[in-house]
Amino acid sequence: MSKVAIAGHGTYGFGSDTNGRSDTEMVLEASMAALESADLSHEEVDSIIYTGQDAYDGSAISDGQRVSAAGGYRKPFMRIQNGGGAAIHQAVSKINSGKADVVSIVAADSVYADPRVLSWTSHEALYHRTMGQNNDQSFGLLATAHQQERGVSDETLAQVAEKNYRAAANNDVAHRQEAYSVEDVLEADRVVGPLTELMLRPNSFGAAVCVLVSESFAEERGNARSWITGTGLATGKYWYRDMSGRLEQPTLQQAASTAFEEADVTIDDVDAAEIAAYSPTLEMTSYEAIGLCAEGESSSLIEDGVTAPDGSFPVNLSGGPLATSPPNAGGIYRAIAASQVIEGDLGDGSAERVLLADNDMHLGEPGRTDAVMVLEGGAA
Amino acid sequence: MSRDVAVVGVGYSEPESFTDYRFSTQSKEEQAFTAVTNALDHADIDADDVDATMFCTVDGFEGTFRVERTLEVLGLGNDVPVLSVNTGGTAGGSGVKVAHEYIASGKYDVAVVYGSPSFDSVVEAQPVMNTNADPLFERNFVTAIQMGALPSSGYMEISGATEEDFAEVAAKNYRAGARNPYAHRNEERTVEEILDSPMVCWPLRRAMTCPVSSGSAAMVVVSEDIATDVRDNPVWIDEIDSTSNTFWTGYRTYDWFPKLKELSDQVYENADIDDPLEEFDVAETFNPYIPFEMMEYEALGFCEKGEAKHLVRDGVTDRDGELPVNMSGGTLCTNSGICASLSRHSEVVLQLMGEAGDRQVEGAKKGLSHSWGANLGQFHQMAIFSTER
Amino acid sequence: MADELDPSVQTDAINAEYKYPFHWDLDFSLNIGEDNRKFFEGMEEKRILGKKCPDCGATFVPPQAVCVECYVETDEWVEVEQHGVVESYTACFFEFEGLPEPPYITAAIRVADSDICMLHFIDGIEYEDHDELVEKLHKGTEVEPVWADEREGHIRDIKHWEPVEK
Ligand SMILES: [Zn+2]
Numbered sequence: 001m002s003k004v005a006i007a008g009h010g011t012y013g014f015g016s017d018t019n020g021r022s023d024t025e026m027v028l029e030a031s032m033a034a035l036e037s038a039d040l041s042h043e044e045v046d047s048i049i050y051t052g053q054d055a056y057d058g059s060a061i062s063d064g065q066r067v068s069a070a071g072g073y074r075k076p077f078m079r080i081q082n083g084g085g086a087a088i089h090q091a092v093s094k095i096n097s098g099k100a101d102v103v104s105i106v107a108a109d110s111v112y113a114d115p116r117v118l119s120w121t122s123h124e125a126l127y128h129r130t131m132g133q134n135n136d137q138s139f140g141l142l143a144t145a146h147q148q149e150r151g152v153s154d155e156t157l158a159q160v161a162e163k164n165y166r167a168a169a170n171n172d173v174a175h176r177q178e179a180y181s182v183e184d185v186l187e188a189d190r191v192v193g194p195l196t197e198l199m200l201r202p203n204s205f206g207a208a209v210c211v212l213v214s215e216s217f218a219e220e221r222g223n224a225r226s227w228i229t230g231t232g233l234a235t236g237k238y239w240y241r242d243m244s245g246r247l248e249q250p251t252l253q254q255a256a257s258t259a260f261e262e263a264d265v266t267i268d269d270v271d272a273a274e275i276a277a278y279s280p281t282l283e284m285t286s287y288e289a290i291g292l293c294a295e296g297e298s299s300s301l302i303e304d305g306v307t308a309p310d311g312s313f314p315v316n317l318s319g320g321p322l323a324t325s326p327p328n329a330g331g332i333y334r335a336i337a338a339s340q341v342i343e344g345d346l347g348d349g350s351a352e353r354v355l356l357a358d359n360d361m362h363l364g365e366p367g368r369t370d371a372v373m374v375l376e377g378g379a380a
Numbered sequence: 381m382s383r384d385v386a387v388v389g390v391g392y393s394e395p396e397s398f399t400d401y402r403f404s405t406q407s408k409e410e411q412a413f414t415a416v417t418n419a420l421d422h423a424d425i426d427a428d429d430v431d432a433t434m435f436c437t438v439d440g441f442e443g444t445f446r447v448e449r450t451l452e453v454l455g456l457g458n459d460v461p462v463l464s465v466n467t468g469g470t471a472g473g474s475g476v477k478v479a480h481e482y483i484a485s486g487k488y489d490v491a492v493v494y495g496s497p498s499f500d501s502v503v504e505a506q507p508v509m510n511t512n513a514d515p516l517f518e519r520n521f522v523t524a525i526q527m528g529a530l531p532s533s534g535y536m537e538i539s540g541a542t543e544e545d546f547a548e549v550a551a552k553n554y555r556a557g558a559r560n561p562y563a564h565r566n567e568e569r570t571v572e573e574i575l576d577s578p579m580v581c582w583p584l585r586r587a588m589t590c591p592v593s594s595g596s597a598a599m600v601v602v603s604e605d606i607a608t609d610v611r612d613n614p615v616w617i618d619e620i621d622s623t624s625n626t627f628w629t630g631y632r633t634y635d636w637f638p639k640l641k642e643l644s645d646q647v648y649e650n651a652d653i654d655d656p657l658e659e660f661d662v663a664e665t666f667n668p669y670i671p672f673e674m675m676e677y678e679a680l681g682f683c684e685k686g687e688a689k690h691l692v693r694d695g696v697t698d699r700d701g702e703l704p705v706n707m708s709g710g711t712l713c714t715n716s717g718i719c720a721s722l723s724r725h726s727e728v729v730l731q732l733m734g735e736a737g738d739r740q741v742e743g744a745k746k747g748l749s750h751s752w753g754a755n756l757g758q759f760h761q762m763a764i765f766s767t768e769r
Numbered sequence: 770m771a772d773e774l775d776p777s778v779q780t781d782a783i784n785a786e787y788k789y790p791f792h793w794d795l796d797f798s799l800n801i802g803e804d805n806r807k808f809f810e811g812m813e814e815k816r817i818l819g820k821k822c823p824d825c826g827a828t829f830v831p832p833q834a835v836c837v838e839c840y841v842e843t844d845e846w847v848e849v850e851q852h853g854v855v856e857s858y859t860a861c862f863f864e865f866e867g868l869p870e871p872p873y874i875t876a877a878i879r880v881a882d883s884d885i886c887m888l889h890f891i892d893g894i895e896y897e898d899h900d901e902l903v904e905k906l907h908k909g910t911e912v913e914p915v916w917a918d919e920r921e922g923h924i925r926d927i928k929h930w931e932p933v934e935k
Pocket residue numbers: 822823824825826827836837838839840
């Protein structure tokens with residue numbers, strides 16, 4: 001499989017408001033910034049993939065509304081609803097199939113609605129919605145299991161959040177840019193189980209666009225910012241069977257092992273990661289799923305600061321979803337952040353290989369889809 | 381490095397499930413399992429060998445946002461990705477396109493494309509459909525029926541096509557639907573009966589517009605090695621593509637489908653098609669409002685612009701004509717939401733396999749499928765299938 | 770970027786002239802299928818039914834039409850014991866339409882020897898704060914259903930589950 005380059009990217013935001021901009025205006029601004037950073041004209045884009053979703057956009061077939069601003073007029077326009085990571089996974093195959101050389105991946109978040117209620121409408125109607133199942137409740141169920149089965153303290157969970165906010169304080173596009181302390185996190189309002197407001201995502205508004213190009217195109221134009229050398233994708237089961245199994249995050253394991261195999265690397269060859277972890281429990285158990293440590297050992301990585309911004313394997317130099325979480329555009333933004341880690345715009349610039357683990361768990365953990373990518377430096 | 385890609389299995393939910401959506405009693409899980417199992421059986425491929433599933437939908441209709449997350453029968457465990465594809469009315473074709481790219485690229489070998497019966501849990505389809513229009517301006521004035529009527533009346537003006545021509549095309553579809561066990565409307569209707577049906581929105585009469593149906597479809601798409609391994613008559617995807625128009629409909633001329641013309645020119649160039657009327661043996665086009673079928677003849681190059689009335693009057697697209705079109709009865713007879721978009725493709729595949737039952741066109745070797753969707757036909761998608769590589 | 774707003778602030782209170790509020794009020798009616806219909810009939814009679822996989826023998830409460838491990842349709846109905854074991858739980862501290870006053874406890878409960886868990890409420894536990902709750906409720910806590918007096922073929926025909934008195 002040929003590698004594919006991230007040639008350009010652009011964002012608008014992120015924040016708790018769109019700053020008075022419409023969806024179209026934000027998409028246009030982010031798209032133009034992305035094309036400029038890739039040194040491409042909009043005529044050169046072969047195909048568009050949109051990752052917004054009907055319920056978040058407040059209209060059925062909402063992808064149609066973004067066609068013009070995304071540069072999709074008279075071009076193929078696809079929508080993948082499993083998030084930015086899955087869209088990139090599809091774009092890589094689109095390019096490798098010979099169907100396109102330049103693909104732009106686009107999303108924006110501009111419509112205000114209660115994300116917890118939207119998540120609730122995504123759960124099974126007869127048995128789960130009747131019990132109020134939604135994103136936060138699913139994170140609470142996992143967090144309880146995590147604490148009871150692995151003996152993880154509230155303080156450790158708070159440390160995970162604090163580490164993300166410390167990173168976000170140095171990221172000028174993050175939504176939450178305040179370096180909240182462990183005490184701040186523990187004293188914030190309790191939402192569900194052990195999880196407080198600051199252990200869960202904000203609802204962010206803004207837009208993100210990422211432009212992918214084929215290897216030959218990138219070599220000809222010299223516009224590669226980073227290379228995608230391996231991708232993996234897996235979807236999990238919806239019904240609860242056993243929580244220990246869910247703590248192992250089998251779909252993340254599966255997607256990561258496929259991506260590593262394709263890139264012909266192991267976790268030891270990777271220097272940093274951007275992980276779509278929607279709670280401290282999910283971040284800690286992700287370390288185990290990607291093989292950064294053995295099962296149950298993630299607490300010590302946190303205690304030792306291994307995954308902190310100045311640690312030996314920084315996770316979420318962007319601040320992750322706890323700092324910035326636009327539900328439509330989050331995956332694209334995380335891919336941009338992973339590329340920025342390689343480009344040296346996030347962190348100390350030493351990372352040569354970064355793991356991107358995205359998913360659509362903004363809707364909750366059951367039935368999740370995980371998309372994992374290995375990004376490498378070595379610009380063409 | 382691109383590989384050839386073939387379709388080796390088609391499966392539908394039970395014939396009885398292709399009915400008025402209000403009669404539907406099966407759960408989404410039950411319908412999905414039936415269609416997917418039938419497709420896998422038809423392909424002679426084991427569920428364990430599936431690498432990925434494309435779930436094709438319009439989310440707003442499902443009653444559960446991202447409903448595929450809750451349908452474990454599509455995911456088959458923790459290792460098979462379920463891609464959620466939503467591009468409005470073209471979503472079934474988009475799913476085939478995504479599957480094609482994954483397999484051509486070498487990423488996957490076996491993909492299942494599933495077309496959801498997306499209307500099956502709405503109480504009224506129209507209010508959901510209306511959330512598709514622009515909320516600030518257009519939502520206040522148009523509904524889906526106007527989206528069908530506006531280009532239809534404009535087309536009459538520029539082409540000289542008559543109400544009788546529309547009724548003739550509709551009658552052809554009803555005759556075809558009567559031969560299709562998976563058609564919702566499966567009784568013949570005469571030109572007179574069609575012209576006697578109530579006027580809904582000029583020039584569309586009730587019998588010229590589609591019903592709201594239930595029923596689901598699945599297709600198995602595989603790599604070249606597997607295709608020749610599992611069956612003698614795989615159907616190859618020669619070419620597949622799509623294009624997009626603006627969302628705001630103010631740019632439209634409301635009289636035919638110029639964007640489809642652009643797309644078909646491109647697709648024919650890539651696939652070396654010089655004379656589509658002669659080279660295709662069957663075609664399935666998206667005709668929820670019957671005048672669309674005539675506009676599509678022109679945009680797909682079966683005739684010159686404005687000349688479709690002659691194809692209709694001469695029976696060129698009827699069963700015994702040069703290019704039989706919509707021998708399934710089309711979307712006019714069965715509109716089970718996104719399933720209808722996938723069915724355009726699966727019906728051409730069955731024709732080329734020689735397994736289309738009473739609706740079979742003898743000796744069909746090359747076929748065309750088309751789907752249309754989103755705000756006033758913002759998206760067009762088409763594919764060319766062939767018995768030979 | 771912008772400061773974090775208090776969640777209670779309504780969006781239309783800010784830059785109202787840039788907002789166009791609309792309400793998405795759509796009616797849906799789900800086809801529940803044969804299996805759920807039968808399960809709910811059982812609920813009305815205070816019976817809990819499960820459905821079994823013919824291949825691996827797994828029992829599913831609530832019923833599943835298909836065993837995804839074996840990819841076959843389940844076929845045999847069994848009435849299961851009205852006894853559950855907590856797999857995990859969480860207390861919700863936020864208000865949610867149609868649900869009890871917070872905090873309320875939602876749990877994943879394995880009913881009898883079901884392969885999958887049922888989500889339901891747990892009540893009948895006195896606790897002052899979260900720490901005390903965590904002391905009293907565990908993975909493995911045994912629970913039993915408390916039935917509603919008026920039942921209408923719905924998962925909430927069970928009002929909630931309570932720890933079994935030892
Ligand atoms: Zn089984």
